[in-house]
Amino acid sequence: MGVAAKIAPSMLSSDFANLASEAHRMLSCGADWLHMDIMDGHFVPNLTIGAPVIESLRKHTKAYLDCHLMVTNPLDYVEPLGKAGASGFTFHVEVSRDNWGELVQKIKSKGMRPGVSLKPGTPIEEVYPLVEGENPVEMVLVMTVEPGFGGQKFMPETMDKVRALRKKYPSLDIEVDGGLGPSTIDLAASAGANCIVAGSSVFGAPDPAQVISLMRKSVEEVQKNN
Numbered sequence: 001m002g003v004a005a006k007i008a009p010s011m012l013s014s015d016f017a018n019l020a021s022e023a024h025r026m027l028s029c030g031a032d033w034l035h036m037d038i039m040d041g042h043f044v045p046n047l048t049i050g051a052p053v054i055e056s057l058r059k060h061t062k063a064y065l066d067c068h069l070m071v072t073n074p075l076d077y078v079e080p081l082g083k084a085g086a087s088g089f090t091f092h093v094e095v096s097r098d099n100w101g102e103l104v105q106k107i108k109s110k111g112m113r114p115g116v117s118l119k120p121g122t123p124i125e126e127v128y129p130l131v132e133g134e135n136p137v138e139m140v141l142v143m144t145v146e147p148g149f150g151g152q153k154f155m156p157e158t159m160d161k162v163r164a165l166r167k168k169y170p171s172l173d174i175e176v177d178g179g180l181g182p183s184t185i186d187l188a189a190s191a192g193a194n195c196i197v198a199g200s201s202v203f204g205a206p207d208p209a210q211v212i213s214l215m216r217k218s219v220e221e222v223q224k225n226n
Helices: 015-029 051-058 076-085 102-110 122-132 154-169 186-193 208-225
Strands: 006-009 033-037 063-070 088-092 114-117 139-143 171-177 195-198
Touching: 006 033, 006 139, 006 171, 006 186, 015 033, 015 051, 015 171, 015 208, 033 051, 033 139, 051 063, 051 076, 063 195, 076 088, 076 102, 102 114, 114 122, 114 171, 122 139, 122 154, 139 154, 139 195, 154 171, 154 186, 186 195, 186 208
Parallel strands: 006 195, 033 063, 063 088, 088 114, 114 139, 139 171, 171 195
Antiparallel strands: none
């Protein structure tokens, strides 16, 4: 068994007015992480949540809060999110080409786990230096839709990136986000993804626990056979 399967329901699809109870519901359904989408209305057109919401949610749960920052200036968010109790801090390579070293160092110094994400149109080669650097990121998030909104259709062509990463880095956490559910999980798992973000497919299911379990089994099955 290489890298562990981690299923992270995307709280963007939850009922924001009842965030704490939605978080508890997901954890009781078997979620490993809670995926928090932080969007600034600039890097992506949507505006979602920030550090105050993370801080409020942290008072209600000890869960791993997997924060994905779709923001233009991630450096400005490190301190507030560290204070708020974020667990993982994943920034976008497209806005961090010049300062990722400083960014990773700062994220680690605030007790968070650094990750890097890339949009569907960004070549996978752009993240290699961040995985191989002196102070490396610990996860790569491959966006399988254009970031900014939930409920989009999975882009199978992004799986080439996942395959390339897994071949190069057998023990790296590789996360996928966008359009993941029962009909697309096998594609992502067989390409080598082990951290699965799923929004509508989990929150919209009559039985979220069953969907979480199915996705976990898909990842574990691939790992067993490799």
